[in-house]
Each structure stands twice: as C-alpha cells, then as structure tokens.
Amino acid sequence: MKRWMAMCLAIIMVLTMLPGTVFAAVESDSGKLEGTLTIKGTLKEGEKLSADLTKVKPTGFTTDQVKYEWFRVGADGKNMSVGTETTYTLKTEDVGCSLQLTLTGKEGATVTGTISSSKVGPVAAKEGSAPTAATTPTVSVVPETPTPSSVQENNSIENDSGVSAVPTQGPVVTQSSTPAPVQQPSVAPVNEPSEIPTQTPVPDTNHGSTGGSENSLPTINDPIIVQDNNGIKAEITTEALPAGKVGEPYHANIEASGNVVGWELENRVLPKGIVWDENTGTFTGTPEVAGTTPGIMVKATFEDGSTDSKTFEIKIEETDKTQDQPGPDTGDQDGTDTPSGPSEDDTQTVELSTDPETVDFGTLYTGYEDAKLSFSLINSGTKKAEKLTYTLSGDMKDVLVVEEISSVESGGNVPVTVTLKSGLAEKEKAYSSTLTIKDEDTGTEVEVKISAKVEKRIYKLKISNKELNFGSYTVGYTNISSQEIKLSNTGNADLTVKIPSGESFDVDGDVEAVLKEGDSATYQIKPKSGLGAGEYSEELTFTTDEGAKASVTAKVTVKEKENYSFDVYWSQDNGEFKGDFGYAPLGYNDENGFAPHSRNLVIRNTGNKELNFKQPVSNSGDKSVYDITKLDEATMTNVQPGEEIKVAVRPKSGLTADVYDEDIVIDATNDKKDPVVKHVTFTVVKSGISIYQGVSANQGTIKAKNGVEKSQSGLGIPGTVKIKTTSGSRDATVKWNIKDCDYNPDLKEEQSFTVWGEVVLPSDVINPAFVSRVTSIGVRVLAYDAKKANKSENKIYGIAQGDVFQAGKTISFSAEGSGMNRKESPEKGDVRYEPTYWKVTDTNAKWSAEDGWNKAPYSASFVIGNSGSYKLKVTFTKETYDGEKWVGNEKDSDGTDVKSVSFRVKGNANTTSDKKNTVTKVKNAVKTGDETNIVPMILLAVAGVLVIGGAGIVLRNRHKKDQRGK
Structure with missing residues (x-):
C-alpha cells in the first residue's frame, strides 16, 4: 500500500511540475557573435572577397547591425586595416600578403561581441605580372632522412592557404600553378644549423599532387574554400618530441586535429643546430651539442579562430662511438693489451658561448616603450656551469636589465632575456654596451655586444601636386574628368591620413589610409556636379592623426551659357493692367476726365548678353489709334542684362464710338528670336452709357453656422452689391475670393474674417477713370453648439x-x-x-x-x-x-x-x-498579459484529480476489505 501511495505522490509531483517545463517560452538565440566566420572569393589581385556568414551565430542578423573591418597581414605578421565595407577588392599592395576579416556588433544593435576569420593568403598577382614566390601559392617539404621516431602516419604540412600535402623522403618537392623559386622555410632567428641541406627541385611524378586528386594544390585562380573540423576538437595532438643525437639529422612534426592556419613558436631557445619552420610546424637540423632543452612552447591557430598551445622539450644525446682501434701497449707480462682509459690529468671545463653573439634592438624612436630580446647561453664544456654572474658596460648599462641567469648543464643551453628600459634620448650614433657573463668556478667568460639606435619620430606627408587646374566649363556640364594626386609618407613613423571634405570639389580614395614609412596612396579629385557660374578655387588639406598636413589647391571656372532673352510686361504702377484701356464715352477728353491714362510697357533684358532693340510699333502702322513713345537710338542699343526700357502707350483723343484692337510689336535685332507682341484694346461708347463712380468698400457683417461649407452659398454671402453710377444706384454682381479667405470649417470655436471681392460692371456701365471696383464683407461664423445629454x-x-x-x-x-x-x-x-x-x-x-x-x-x-x-x-x-x-x-x-x-x-x-x-x-474578461495556453494545464490538473480520486477509492475499498477480514 505504501508503494502505491508513493507512486501516486510521484505522479502528482510530476504533473505539478509539467506546466513550468512544457509551456516555458523557448529562449532566443544569444546575441553574441560566435561560430565560424570565413572568407569567400579568389585570392588574386583585382578579385572581390566577401564574408561567408552561414556558420556565424546568431542567425538572421543584418549587415547594418555589424561593423566590417578588413586587415592585410604582411609577411612580418603585422596587420593593417584596409577597408570597412561588406566586400573588399584585392589591390596590388595585397600581393604576397594574407587577408583577415573582423565583424563587431554596432553600439545599440542586438548583436554584440567580435568574431574574426582565419588568415587566408598569400594573394597572387593578376595575370601578366611576373610570378614570384610571394605571389604563387606553393607547398615546400624540407628534405630529411626519416627515422622510426620521426615518420608518422598521415603526417601533413600545410601552407598559408590551408592545403595539405604528405611529406615525402628525399629532396624538396615544390608544387605550384606557375614556375616559382623554391622558398626556404621561415625559421627562428637563433640557433641556425651550421649546415642547411640544399633544396633541389625534382620532377613532379604525381602530376601536381602528393595525395591524389583530392589533395591537389590550389592554383592562383582557385577560390578560397575553408572546411570545418567535422565536429573534431581543434587541438595539438603531439604528446612529446623524439630525442635526437649529436651529428645526426633531426626531424619532428607537431601534429594537430583540425585545419591549422598558423604556427607560432613562443619560446625560441632551441638546441644548437635545430631550426623551426613556422609554415609547417616542423623542427629540423643537425644537433651540435648534447643536452635537454625544456620549455619550448608551440602555439597553433585554427581556421575557426581558436588556438591551442603545448610545451615540449628536446633531448639531444651523445652519438654512440665504437672502439675500433687498439689502445697503447702497456707492456704487461702476460702479453695482453689493455684498452686505454681517460687520463688522470683530464679536467672538466666550462665552455660558454651565445647564439646569437650580438643583440641588436634595432631602430627605436623617442618615447619608445620597454623592449625585450633573448639569446641562448650555451655550455659546450664537460662541466656544469653552476655559478654564473654578469656585468654590464657601455653607454646603455644604466637602462639595461638582465633577468636572472640560471646554471647551464654540460652540453645544454638556457635562455637569457635582456630588457631595454625606456629613457634613451635621440642620438646620431647607435648606443652600444657589452654584457659579460662569467662562470665564477672556472673563470670562463663570454661577451655579448648589445646595440640600439634611437631616432626622433618624424611625421611628414608629401603631396605630388600643389595645384590642380581643371580649366573652363559651361553651366550644365555633365562630367569633368578627375585628376590624381599622390600622398607619400616621407617620415619615419606611420601616418593615418584623413580625406578633406571640399565645398566645390570631391575627393575620392581611402578615407582613413595608414601609410607606413615610404608608403604612398593615390586620391582622385574633381569638381562637384551642378556648380553655378563663377570661378572656384579651394585649398584641400589632407591631415593625419599625428599632425602632418599636405595641401593642394583645386581650380575650375564655370561660365554661363549664352542667353539672349527679354521680357515685356505692363507696369503695375497704376494697378493691375493687361492692355485693356477700358471704356470712354463719346467726346471724352482730358478736361472732362473721361480720357484713359497712358500705360508703361516695360522691356527687360533677362539674358546674360547685351541686346539691341527696334522702336516698338503698332501692327496697324500709320493707321494706329495709339500713341507710342519714340525712343532714341542710344536707349534701344546696348541694353545690358537686367536693364529695363519703358515705353508709354495711350489711345489717341477724338476717336468715334467703336472698339479699337491693335498689337504692339517689340523686337530685338540680335537675339535671333521672334518678336514679342502685346495686345491692346480700347472702347468708345455712344450716348446712354452710365459711368461707374464707385462701390462701398465695406458691405457690413453677416453670420453663419459653425462648420458650414467654405463657399459663397455656404457662408451666405450675397451675390450682388449696390454701386454708384452717373445714372444712380445700380445692382452689380461681385466675384468673391472665397478661396483665400481666412476660414477653417473644422474649427469649433467662433471665427471672424473678411472676404474680398471685385465688382463686375453691367454691360451698360463703363469705368473710363478706372475707379476701384474692390469691395469686402465681414463674416462671423458662430462657435459649435455642443450636444447636451438629458x-x-x-x-x-x-x-x-x-x-x-x-x-x-x-x-x-x-x-x-x-x-x-x-x-x-x-x-x-x-x-x-x-x-x-x-x-x-x-x-x-x-x-x-x-x-x-x-x-x-x-x-x-x-x-x-x-x-x-x-x-x-x-x-x-x-x-x-x-x-x-x-x-x-x-x-x-x-x-x-x-x-x-x-x-x-x-x-x-x-x-x-x-x-x-x-x-x-x-463583458470581456480582463486581459492580464499572460498569453500562456491554459487548456493543457487544465487537462493536467484534471488528470491529477483523477489520480488522487482513484487513489482514494482504492484506499477506501482496501479499508473495507480489511474491516471485513477482522
């Protein structure tokens, strides 16, 4: 029974926990950049590279959420930022170098963190360029005499492009798409072997592959293909390095799972005669001294950006020697020979040397930071050097710090690190000091020359042209060819160049180029499009973050197009006039005041060239009824741009009742265009016609309801007004300007405004004196009558x-x-x-x-x-x-x-x-904001109740049965 109860309780607990687990919201992907970023494209000058984001998380982010930065990695391992666009086109400067891409989440975006691709390279020159070892991908294998300890199954060597080849016995085999010189492996700068085996090319018997078609080497036209590790953890798999013997060739490979894109030796102290190849992760050479070298740290960088480091030691043993010559005759009585042993006079010695023999910190610049260099202290003697001291002399002794020198085993070596502290001033000649290391027991000494050159940093920027003259163009030009200038770093420090922003000229090029000593960059400059007429001269100054400057003056002239044009219009001095002199009664004259006034016809030169005009005339010639002012020749010639000529026009007096229509012709002699014609009209009416004498300027104020239509009828504005004429008061229609009145039908507040209008005279009323026909009326629109509730x-x-x-x-x-x-x-x-x-x-x-x-x-x-x-x-x-x-x-x-x-x-x-x-x-249920579907939870609750109920029934029946049993 207890077991049944326990099972029921367990079921109830599971049911109560289910809603929190079954219906929990699924967390979204992390916004941090992670995964594998790779580069797509062909490693060839002029080709375009892009990012492969298929294995980058979080998925679904857009390119505007991250910042792109492309880096060029030189043979010396130093990198330079070369672009911030989503793609990068390979340049001449990239040939022989590698490329790397970094993505960084922008501030405020949901994507955070930084992810970098592996280095890919080297970049090949475009077709037609002379092939070099730097521009043609190759795979080189150092010759060796394999031994059981140095030959491993599936041992591979990788070049910078990530292509593997199986090492073979014998001479070097170099495989490439084009003939190229054999490259020596990159080795550490210390402990070089006394003899480097000669690398001699041999015929390619595998048709360009050491492992079949699947392992064929890339050509310069092959795109970059980066493969993942198929789920295998990327790490160094070599557990220990094999031992070697003095005088015998030594070879050891560092093996790793995954695709290694770069090897690095972090502790470069090696047994004398052994060198390190950072391209293949291989130790080779012929050991010269017996001993054990510990603390050799090797670092591998994989294509997914991860790294792994492991520390090894190399043990070099003495070569086994066989006694193949008899010892000296001892003259024993029994006539037998006794092998000779070591002489009792032999003493153990300490023989100290260094590799290299000199330490040069190179050229430093004022303000430099502490610098460190290391060398190997070697004991070639038969005795352990246990008590080592050192002294410093020369002009750097006060700024040199030597780390503690430990003892050196017989036949062994130890690293010695020297730190050059900051503080040395600029000096014409190099600084020099001597480090003397002494074994106090034997008095043996060795000297190491230490040198450094300190120069002043010079930030200097040189420009190829001081002035660019683009010549003369006409307004509306479509394109002006750009001109090129070159900026060169003539100092001894890196410069970060900033492009100037011109007002009239565009500058195109790398917006933030980093120029190393002796480097150059080119920029294109041209006038901006759409410049108006004028002379433009602008100084464009290229600046650097370090304070260097270089300027070029750009000039261009933009001329106007030849424009011969003029405009003719009536002067508005006396009110609006359109060539209609109106009406006049028969017998009009200046005395009775019914004669029309003269009007000025204005001729204006609107072009950019001077004009010569003819005398304006009527098309009716001598029969014209209009008087036109005669202009002198000086007035009509050499009319400059913007100048005006005024010509007075007026109907003649004494005309009979009629309508007089004519055209005034205005013509320029040098514009090569048709004349301009202005129409004039004048009407003389017979007896019985009324003369207009005016209208009230204010027709009073009317009221309108709120929200009425913005129209004459909506506002209730009358259609006629009273005017005064010589025959008394008359009704005249009005043309009201409702459109421009200050009325808004949507406003609910009261509005008051004025509507202006112009009287339209009846057909039998004339206005020979041009009396104003303008009138107005006030309108008051009442406020909105709010709806009340009862x-x-x-x-x-x-x-x-x-x-x-x-x-x-x-x-x-x-x-x-x-x-x-x-x-x-x-x-x-x-x-x-x-x-x-x-x-x-x-x-x-x-x-x-x-x-x-x-x-x-x-x-x-x-x-x-x-x-x-x-x-x-x-x-x-x-x-x-x-x-x-x-x-x-x-x-x-x-x-x-x-x-x-x-x-x-x-x-x-x-x-x-x-x-x-x-x-x-x-009514609607209150919404709590919890969108969880509760139906499954209700079902689970019902199931729980059923289980509990069933348990209760079982218990009750069991109890009754027990009672009956008693």
Missing part, C-alpha cells in the same frame, strides 16, 4: 417595473446612457451619461450583488435562488468630450444619475437546499 434619457432594459422571474433562472439586463449611441463622432464639448455601476438588493437588505462597467457592452446577468422582492439600481456618470477623450464630471451637481427598477422572484431554486444567489457579468 438624464431622462438614461434607461434600463431587460427588467421592467414589477416584472416577476422564476427563482434559479438567469435574469439579464442592459443599460443605455443619454448620448451614448450617437452615430456621428464626438466633438469638443459634447456631453453624455455612461453606465458605470449597478447593484441588486432584496427588500430586507440581507443580500446584494454589485459590479461596474468601464466599456461596452453595458450588460450583466444574475441568478436569484430565493423568492422575494428585489430592486436593481444603475448609476450613470456624466462625461464631457475634451477633443481627445471623454472626461468624467462626477463633481458636477448633475454629475451622476441613478435609475432603479423593482421586480419579484417566485419559487425556490431547490426544494431541499437553498441555492445561493449568483452574478454573471456579460
């Missing part, structure tokens, strides 16, 4: 006064407030009553139910299980619209309104037991 309109539906309901049945009702169901959108100031609260109580106030609303539907339901009298009360709250939202006005005297209705319930819900009264609100 408490009497607040209603309760579903329950009427005196209704009777059956006990236990659902009773539903709804409430509607005044102003709640308006179809149109509310306006500022509108008022409504919103149902907000309800309550049901019985007559004796022994039971009640209540709830409220904050949005539609304003409905609820309840069930009453007992008979009796009840009352439902609904509270309505007054609200006013403030233009954006409804705001409650509960504090107003009429801020709330309570409506009630009485009803009865008969019968009982249950004859055996009273059913409690319940309330069910008909």
Whole structure:
C-alpha cells in the first residue's frame, strides 16, 4: 500500500511540475557573435572577397547591425586595416600578403561581441605580372632522412592557404600553378644549423599532387574554400618530441586535429643546430651539442579562430662511438693489451658561448616603450656551469636589465632575456654596451655586444601636386574628368591620413589610409556636379592623426551659357493692367476726365548678353489709334542684362464710338528670336452709357453656422452689391475670393474674417477713370453648439417595473446612457451619461450583488435562488468630450444619475437546499498579459484529480476489505 501511495505522490509531483517545463517560452538565440566566420572569393589581385556568414551565430542578423573591418597581414605578421565595407577588392599592395576579416556588433544593435576569420593568403598577382614566390601559392617539404621516431602516419604540412600535402623522403618537392623559386622555410632567428641541406627541385611524378586528386594544390585562380573540423576538437595532438643525437639529422612534426592556419613558436631557445619552420610546424637540423632543452612552447591557430598551445622539450644525446682501434701497449707480462682509459690529468671545463653573439634592438624612436630580446647561453664544456654572474658596460648599462641567469648543464643551453628600459634620448650614433657573463668556478667568460639606435619620430606627408587646374566649363556640364594626386609618407613613423571634405570639389580614395614609412596612396579629385557660374578655387588639406598636413589647391571656372532673352510686361504702377484701356464715352477728353491714362510697357533684358532693340510699333502702322513713345537710338542699343526700357502707350483723343484692337510689336535685332507682341484694346461708347463712380468698400457683417461649407452659398454671402453710377444706384454682381479667405470649417470655436471681392460692371456701365471696383464683407461664423445629454434619457432594459422571474433562472439586463449611441463622432464639448455601476438588493437588505462597467457592452446577468422582492439600481456618470477623450464630471451637481427598477422572484431554486444567489457579468474578461495556453494545464490538473480520486477509492475499498477480514 505504501508503494502505491508513493507512486501516486510521484505522479502528482510530476504533473505539478509539467506546466513550468512544457509551456516555458523557448529562449532566443544569444546575441553574441560566435561560430565560424570565413572568407569567400579568389585570392588574386583585382578579385572581390566577401564574408561567408552561414556558420556565424546568431542567425538572421543584418549587415547594418555589424561593423566590417578588413586587415592585410604582411609577411612580418603585422596587420593593417584596409577597408570597412561588406566586400573588399584585392589591390596590388595585397600581393604576397594574407587577408583577415573582423565583424563587431554596432553600439545599440542586438548583436554584440567580435568574431574574426582565419588568415587566408598569400594573394597572387593578376595575370601578366611576373610570378614570384610571394605571389604563387606553393607547398615546400624540407628534405630529411626519416627515422622510426620521426615518420608518422598521415603526417601533413600545410601552407598559408590551408592545403595539405604528405611529406615525402628525399629532396624538396615544390608544387605550384606557375614556375616559382623554391622558398626556404621561415625559421627562428637563433640557433641556425651550421649546415642547411640544399633544396633541389625534382620532377613532379604525381602530376601536381602528393595525395591524389583530392589533395591537389590550389592554383592562383582557385577560390578560397575553408572546411570545418567535422565536429573534431581543434587541438595539438603531439604528446612529446623524439630525442635526437649529436651529428645526426633531426626531424619532428607537431601534429594537430583540425585545419591549422598558423604556427607560432613562443619560446625560441632551441638546441644548437635545430631550426623551426613556422609554415609547417616542423623542427629540423643537425644537433651540435648534447643536452635537454625544456620549455619550448608551440602555439597553433585554427581556421575557426581558436588556438591551442603545448610545451615540449628536446633531448639531444651523445652519438654512440665504437672502439675500433687498439689502445697503447702497456707492456704487461702476460702479453695482453689493455684498452686505454681517460687520463688522470683530464679536467672538466666550462665552455660558454651565445647564439646569437650580438643583440641588436634595432631602430627605436623617442618615447619608445620597454623592449625585450633573448639569446641562448650555451655550455659546450664537460662541466656544469653552476655559478654564473654578469656585468654590464657601455653607454646603455644604466637602462639595461638582465633577468636572472640560471646554471647551464654540460652540453645544454638556457635562455637569457635582456630588457631595454625606456629613457634613451635621440642620438646620431647607435648606443652600444657589452654584457659579460662569467662562470665564477672556472673563470670562463663570454661577451655579448648589445646595440640600439634611437631616432626622433618624424611625421611628414608629401603631396605630388600643389595645384590642380581643371580649366573652363559651361553651366550644365555633365562630367569633368578627375585628376590624381599622390600622398607619400616621407617620415619615419606611420601616418593615418584623413580625406578633406571640399565645398566645390570631391575627393575620392581611402578615407582613413595608414601609410607606413615610404608608403604612398593615390586620391582622385574633381569638381562637384551642378556648380553655378563663377570661378572656384579651394585649398584641400589632407591631415593625419599625428599632425602632418599636405595641401593642394583645386581650380575650375564655370561660365554661363549664352542667353539672349527679354521680357515685356505692363507696369503695375497704376494697378493691375493687361492692355485693356477700358471704356470712354463719346467726346471724352482730358478736361472732362473721361480720357484713359497712358500705360508703361516695360522691356527687360533677362539674358546674360547685351541686346539691341527696334522702336516698338503698332501692327496697324500709320493707321494706329495709339500713341507710342519714340525712343532714341542710344536707349534701344546696348541694353545690358537686367536693364529695363519703358515705353508709354495711350489711345489717341477724338476717336468715334467703336472698339479699337491693335498689337504692339517689340523686337530685338540680335537675339535671333521672334518678336514679342502685346495686345491692346480700347472702347468708345455712344450716348446712354452710365459711368461707374464707385462701390462701398465695406458691405457690413453677416453670420453663419459653425462648420458650414467654405463657399459663397455656404457662408451666405450675397451675390450682388449696390454701386454708384452717373445714372444712380445700380445692382452689380461681385466675384468673391472665397478661396483665400481666412476660414477653417473644422474649427469649433467662433471665427471672424473678411472676404474680398471685385465688382463686375453691367454691360451698360463703363469705368473710363478706372475707379476701384474692390469691395469686402465681414463674416462671423458662430462657435459649435455642443450636444447636451438629458438624464431622462438614461434607461434600463431587460427588467421592467414589477416584472416577476422564476427563482434559479438567469435574469439579464442592459443599460443605455443619454448620448451614448450617437452615430456621428464626438466633438469638443459634447456631453453624455455612461453606465458605470449597478447593484441588486432584496427588500430586507440581507443580500446584494454589485459590479461596474468601464466599456461596452453595458450588460450583466444574475441568478436569484430565493423568492422575494428585489430592486436593481444603475448609476450613470456624466462625461464631457475634451477633443481627445471623454472626461468624467462626477463633481458636477448633475454629475451622476441613478435609475432603479423593482421586480419579484417566485419559487425556490431547490426544494431541499437553498441555492445561493449568483452574478454573471456579460463583458470581456480582463486581459492580464499572460498569453500562456491554459487548456493543457487544465487537462493536467484534471488528470491529477483523477489520480488522487482513484487513489482514494482504492484506499477506501482496501479499508473495507480489511474491516471485513477482522
């Protein structure tokens, strides 16, 4: 039974834990950059490289979330930033070097951290260039005499491109796509062997491959293909290095899982005669001295950017010698020969030497930081050097620090590190000191010459051209060829060049080029497009972060296009005039005031060339009824750009009743264009025509309702006004300028504004004196009349006064407030009553139910299980619209309104037991923000209840059975 109970409890515990595990949200990918970043493209000058992001996490990020930075890695291992675009085109400067790409999450982006690709290279020169060892990918194998300890199965050597070849016995085999000189392996700068085996090319019997077609070497046209490790951990797998013997060839490979893209020897103290090849991870040479060299640290860098380091030791043993010559005759009586042994006079000695014999810190610059160099102290003697001391002399002795020198075993060597402290000043000649190391027991000494050159840093930038003259162009030019300038670093320190931003000239090139000593960079300069007419001269200054500068002055002239043009228009001095001299009664003259005034015709040179004009004339010639001012020849010739000529035009006096239409012709002699024609008209009317004498400038003010249409009819503006004429007051239509009046139909506040108009004269009224026909009218648009709410309109539906309901049945009702169901959108100031609260109580106030609303539907339901009298009360709250939202006005005297209705319930819900009264609100459930699907949890809960119930039944039956058994 206990076992059954334990099982039930375990099931219940599992069920209660499931919701937290089954329905937990899945965490999103980390935003940190990780995985493997590789480079795609062909390693050849002029080709474009790009990033392969297929194995970079997190997935789905966009290129605008990260910063790209391309690095060029030289043969010396130093790198230089060469680009920040998503792609990089290989340049001439990249030939022989490797490339590396780094991605960094931008500030504020969801992507964080930094990831770098492996180095790929070397870059080959484009076709047609002379092939070199640096530009043609090759694989070189150092010749060796294999021994059982040095030959390993599947031993491989990798070049910089990540291509593996199996080493073979015998001479070097060099494989490449084009003939190239054999490259010596890169070796450590110390402990070089006294003899390096000669590398002699031999015929390629494997057709360019040491391991079949699958291991064929890349050509300069092959794209870079980086393979992953297929799930194998990238690490150094070699456990120990084989021992060697003095005078016998030595060879040992460092093996690793995964694809190694770079080897590095972090402790370069090796047995004398042994060298290190950083291209293949191989130790080779012929040992010269016996002993054990510990602490040799090798570092491997893999294609995924990871590294692994391991420390080894190399033990060199003495060569076994066979006694093949008899010893000296001792003259023993028995006639036998006794082998000779060591002489009693032999003494043990200490023989000290260094590799290299001199230490040169090279050229340093003022302000340098502490520098360190190491060399090997070698004991070739037969005695251990146990008590070593040293002394320093020369002009650097006060700034040189020698780390503690330990003892040196016979035939062994130890590293010695010398630190040059900062503080040496600039000096024309090199500094020199001597480090003397002495074995106090034997008095043996060895001297090491130490030197350093300190120079002043010179930041100097030279420019190839001081001035660029682009010549002359015409406005609207489409393209101007750029000119090239070259910047050179003529100092002795790196310079970071910044491109100038010109106002009139564009500068194109590397925006932040890093120039090493002697390096150069080219830039393209040209005038910007769209320059207007003028002479442009601008000094463009290239600056550097280090303070060096170099400037070039760029010049260009932009001329205007030849433009012969002019404009003719009527002077507006006397009001708007369009060539219509209007009407005049028969017998008009200056004395009676009905003769029209003269008008000025303006001729303006709108081009950029001088113009010569003819005298303006009417197309009617001598029969013209218009007087036109005669201009002198000087006025009409040499009219400069922008100058004006005014010509007065007026109808002649004494004309009979008629309409007089003519054209005034204006022509320039040197514009090669058609003349300009201006039309004029004048009407002389016969007797019986009224003369216009004016109109009231203010027609008063009218009222309009809020929100009316912006039109003459909408605003209620009259269509006619009264004008004065020689025949009395007359009605005249008005052309009102409704469009430009200051009226906004959307505003609910009161608006007052003026509408201007122009009188249209009747056909029998003339205006020979050009009296103003402008008039106006004031308009007052009333404010919006807000909609009010009436408490009497607040209603309760579903329950009427005196209704009777059956006990236990659902009773539903709804409430509607005044102003709640308006179809149109509310306006500022509108008022409504919103149902907000309800309550049901019985007559004796022994039971009640209540709830409220904050949005539609304003409905609820309840069930009453007992008979009796009840009352439902609904509270309505007054609200006013403030233009954006409804705001409650509960504090107003009429801020709330309570409506009630009485009803009865008969019968009982249950004859055996009273059913409690319940309330069910008909409204949307409150949203908590938890979107978890609770159906599976409910099912799990039901399952838990069933299990518990089943356990209870079993226990009860078991208990009854036990009782019967008793």
